[in-house]
Amino acid sequence: MDTIITRRRALGLGAATIGGTLLYAANSRVAADAAVKTPWEWKELPPESIQERAYASAWAKVGCMYGVLEAVLGTLGDKYGAPYNTFPVDATVYGSGGIGGIGSLCGTVNAAGMLFGLFAKSQEDMFALCGEMSLWYEKAPLPVYKPKDPKHQIPDVTSVSGSNLCHVSSTRWANASGQKLMTPQHFERCNRLVVDAAVKIVSMLNEYSRGKMTYKEKLNAFSEGCQACHGPAGIKANVASSMSCNACHEDPH
Ligand code: HEC
Numbered sequence: 160m161d162t163i164i165t166r167r168r169a170l171g172l173g174a175a176t177i178g179g180t181l182l183y184a185a186n187s188r189v190a191a192d193a194a195v196k197t198p199w200e201w202k203e204l205p206p207e208s209i210q211e212r213a214y215a216s217a218w219a220k221v222g223c224m225y226g227v228l229e230a231v232l233g234t235l236g237d238k239y240g241a242p243y244n245t246f247p248v249d250a251t252v253y254g255s256g257g258i259g260g261i262g263s264l265c266g267t268v269n270a271a272g273m274l275f276g277l278f279a280k281s282q283e284d285m286f287a288l289c290g291e292m293s294l295w296y297e298k299a300p301l302p303v304y305k306p307k308d309p310k311h312q313i314p315d316v317t318s319v320s321g322s323n324l325c326h327v328s329s330t331r332w333a334n335a336s337g338q339k340l341m342t343p344q345h346f347e348r349c350n351r352l353v354v355d356a357a358v359k360i361v362s363m364l365n366e367y368s369r370g371k372m373t374y375k376e377k378l379n380a381f382s383e384g385c386q387a388c389h390g391p392a393g394i395k396a397n398v399a400s401s402m403s404c405n406a407c408h409e410d411p412h
């Protein structure tokens with residue numbers, strides 16, 4: 160009973176309604192509002208309007224995934240309240256450094272997927288949007304954004320990652336810029352890239368919600384060639400990936 164009382168107090172439920180564990184369990188269920196079902200309604204934002212917030216949020220946690228989500232959902236939440244302000248953005252710090260510093264999927268691409276998951280009207284659309292974002296990320300020379308008040312100076316150098324992996328993207332930039340990684344300069348680069356990604360995602364969602372989404376990105380010719388046999392419709396059908404194959408493979412044939 161002791162623990163139940165303590166937990167009830169922690170939840171701000173007075174001791175007067177003590178009725179045992181079952182009642183406690185029932186109460187705790189009604190205490191939380193049900194999450195609003197997706198898809199949520201996308202409200203158009205001018206993409207440039209979130210730039211400074213994305214840069215500041217990315218720095219706040221040195222969090223690339225967090226920076227994107229805080230800027231987009233935070234802006235919508237400030238303007239329109241629920242459901243946008245009900246999303247636990249703090250939970251997305253996990254996406255930093257390619258998922259907890261592992262160097263796998265870049266947090267900005269991860270954030271894009273999360274937002275498409277909230278706003279896309281079908282699973283098919285969500286997959287298509289994720290594919291477009293990933294290929295854009297692989298091919299775009301980044302970072303482009305120049306903060307008004309940069310936290311750190313970095314060489315004015317962009318790099319093309321050729322991969323959606325944090326490791327590959329960061330190392331290509333390190334080589335292009337001559338900077339070391341896991342330094343303030345590295346994070347400055349990534350936090351500027353957060354802004355570019357956030358602008359891209361908001362632009363995509365604006366277009367998508369107007370029913371005018373045009374998918375521009377395609378796998379490169381090298382990868383298309385591989386997919387003809389290794390992709391799902393091919394004779395081997397042993398590869399499930401829409402990443403650029405040449406990030407990791409040469410042609411072994
Ligand atoms: C015309 C069909 C075809 C195309 C196109 C093709 N592959 Fe293959 N690939 C195969 C087959 C069949 C095998 C099985 C190995 C074998 O029997 O030679 C294979 C095997 C492989 C292997 C294992 C190879 C090894 O050395 O054991 C890799 C890796 C591979 N392919 C990568 C690629 C990549 C990367 C591309 C694109 C540049 C590509 N393949 C294009 C048919 C193809």
Ligand code: HEC
Nearest residue numbers: 382385386389390397398400401402403404405406407408
């Ligand atoms: C991020 C790096 C990466 C990317 C991108 C990637 N691969 Fe791979 N791929 C690997 C690794 C690592 C293996 C495992 C190799 C092994 O077991 O020897 C592998 C295995 C394979 C194999 C099986 C080889 C075998 O021994 O049977 C094929 C075929 C293949 N990849 C094709 C592709 C194609 C086609 C694409 C693009 C759509 C692609 N890969 C994208 C890293 C990658």
